[in-house]
Amino acid sequence: MTFAQWRAAIFQGLAPRRFAADIEAIYRSRQNERALPGTRAVLIVAPITFLLFGFWDLWFDAASLARTLPVRALFCGLLLALLASTHFSFFRARLTWVLAAGALCAFVGITWVLNLMPAGMLWGLTGLAYPQMATMALPNARFSALSSVLLLLSVNVLGAIFSTPAAILANSNFLLIALCVLAYLFACSIEVRDRRLFQVEVDLEAQATTDSLSGAMNRRHFIRCAEIEFSRALRYAHPTALLMLDIDFFKAINDKHGHAVGDNAIRLLTVTCAGALRTTDSLARIGGEEFAILLPETDLQAALLVAERLRQTIADLRLPAGEKLAAVAFTVSIGVAIFQTGDDVDALLQRADVALYQAKTQGRNRVAIHQEIAEKQATPTG
Numbered sequence: 001m002t003f004a005q006w007r008a009a010i011f012q013g014l015a016p017r018r019f020a021a022d023i024e025a026i027y028r029s030r031q032n033e034r035a036l037p038g039t040r041a042v043l044i045v046a047p048i049t050f051l052l053f054g055f056w057d058l059w060f061d062a063a064s065l066a067r068t069l070p071v072r073a074l075f076c077g078l079l080l081a082l083l084a085s086t087h088f089s090f091f092r093a094r095l096t097w098v099l100a101a102g103a104l105c106a107f108v109g110i111t112w113v114l115n116l117m118p119a120g121m122l123w124g125l126t127g128l129a130y131p132q133m134a135t136m137a138l139p140n141a142r143f144s145a146l147s148s149v150l151l152l153l154s155v156n157v158l159g160a161i162f163s164t165p166a167a168i169l170a171n172s173n174f175l176l177i178a179l180c181v182l183a184y185l186f187a188c189s190i191e192v193r194d195r196r197l198f199q200v201e202v203d204l205e206a207q208a209t210t211d212s213l214s215g216a217m218n219r220r221h222f223i224r225c226a227e228i229e230f231s232r233a234l235r236y237a238h239p240t241a242l243l244m245l246d247i248d249f250f251k252a253i254n255d256k257h258g259h260a261v262g263d264n265a266i267r268l269l270t271v272t273c274a275g276a277l278r279t280t281d282s283l284a285r286i287g288g289e290e291f292a293i294l295l296p297e298t299d300l301q302a303a304l305l306v307a308e309r310l311r312q313t314i315a316d317l318r319l320p321a322g323e324k325l326a327a328v329a330f331t332v333s334i335g336v337a338i339f340q341t342g343d344d345v346d347a348l349l350q351r352a353d354v355a356l357y358q359a360k361t362q363g364r365n366r367v368a369i370h371q372e373i374a375e376k377q378a379t380p381t382g
Helices: 003-014 021-052 054-060 062-085 095-115 125-137 141-161 166-209 219-236 250-257 259-276 300-315 345-361 371-378
Strands: 240-247 282-287 290-296 332-338 367-369
Touching (some): 021 054, 021 095, 021 125, 021 166, 054 062, 062 095, 141 166, 166 219, 219 240, 219 290, 240 259, 240 300, 250 259, 259 282, 259 290, 259 300, 345 367
Antiparallel strands (some): 240 332
């Protein structure tokens, strides 16, 4: 195995399985949003608590206060700087690393202070448990493993620098490793639960917005998206076009080849259209074998070019119909309508549907525009 494969295997063993890249990005973004208040609370409480523990220094060893207080103040300032960073989008998108930096500050600061006092590592070891548990603000198994590594490195590196007795260092490692294992198991269980809940959310969103057969938008979600696009087009005076597609003689395909072949035709049409459209365009199955395509920033001429290209591409497709049957060809008729001031979604859909009917009556496998638009195009100017 290569190094990359070993690393991937280790990370998969350290945490629950990740989603596909696009879904994982959404999951991370939502987790960051949910964890932001908790992270800020931790980064507020941590420096206050760390500074107030100066009274413990005073009680335990008053002479060491002059050495420990500046260290506490330094790391409190670093934690407050990290708190301020969460008000910037760049750092909010990288909340895991902000918390990791906060955990490192806490681990190094506490270990440093304890080593500045006689037998501090013996009496104050439990103080290192607090920042490790505070990392639960972001329940992430990989982050828990990272914070555990940072904790053990801080204790052992500073222990070597300050010549901590070997017995105390060994005892500290024994207790902290047990703490790290428990923290990881807790974070892992919470992340598994969160990922299951998120998967349920994703499934429900897909059911609410996607047509189950084709994978395109359903009518309700398409209308919602179109309303948003119409308001943008109206505000900025941008052209917007709507195409209405219908598979020609679809009932004959079902009757002759079976509904499975008809369903495959719908799926193939969806995949073909999606591959030919821009990411800003919207494709929806609005009923039976009828589809709608919303084209933002598209005038009539551009819309006609898109429609004709789709019509020709679909006409060239061949659909497998079985081992002993010839491949099935099918065509579409397309109606084109352009958004006008005062239009709502229903009005534009109705005009596109009228244009689609014109394409059907003119012989199918063709593109037609709404009659009013056609008349305007034909009327000479001047």
